[in-house]
Amino acid sequence: MSDATLNTLLPALDLAVFERRADGSFKSIADRPEWFDRLVADPTFPFLGHILEEAKVFWNSGETGRREWGPVAEVDESGSEFHYKVTAVGSDAGQLLVFQLDLGADQVREVLQKVRTDMLAAEQRAGSDARVRKAHLSELRQSADAFGAVLRGIQKKASSSDPLLDALTTTGGNLLQAIDDIVQATRPGRH
Numbered sequence: 001m002s003d004a005t006l007n008t009l010l011p012a013l014d015l016a017v018f019e020r021r022a023d024g025s026f027k028s029i030a031d032r033p034e035w036f037d038r039l040v041a042d043p044t045f046p047f048l049g050h051i052l053e054e055a056k057v058f059w060n061s062g063e064t065g066r067r068e069w070g071p072v073a074e075v076d077e078s079g080s081e082f083h084y085k086v087t088a089v090g091s092d093a094g095q096l097l098v099f100q101l102d103l104g105a106d107q108v109r110e111v112l113q114k115v116r117t118d119m120l121a122a123e124q125r126a127g128s129d130a131r132v133r134k135a136h137l138s139e140l141r142q143s144a145d146a147f148g149a150v151l152r153g154i155q156k157k158a159s160s161s162d163p164l165l166d167a168l169t170t171t172g173g174n175l176l177q178a179i180d181d182i183v184q185a186t187r188p189g190r191h
Helices: 003-012 034-038 050-060 103-157 163-185
Strands: 015-020 026-028 065-075 081-091 094-101
Touching: 003 015, 034 081, 050 065, 050 081, 103 163
Parallel strands: none
Antiparallel strands: 015 026, 015 094, 065 081, 081 094
């Protein structure tokens, strides 16, 4: 492949490719894509830290193939975060260091942020729903207590042989018990 083709192809693929020299520095084998200029001007890539150390171990082993790291996050001069991957390639022809912009990491971050936002909104709704349920149960309990007081008042004033009063007392008692059961079943920690 000609140098002209590499100079067109590699930046178009958002790849910055460097050949490792004997002195440990790196030489670009093609024009670098624009995004790469946000990283550094130092051709020894000190910002890579442990990645560069691991790449050197790989290259010094004499293995052929590749090792990949990333996504690596950096912040550009405008404060925007961007991600890229670093790949060390070892072959009989030489040792290469390849930088590739990782747009997939940005998409994953956006999806995760949406999930977090949705979860927070659901938690807030659940808290609000729980407060509303608690208020409704409190109102129900107050109404049941008032109903029970009315029933007790009617029982005291009426004759004990009134079948309508007996039916009302039985039905009212069942209703109060059902309300108690509902209130107990919906208390936090109960399932």
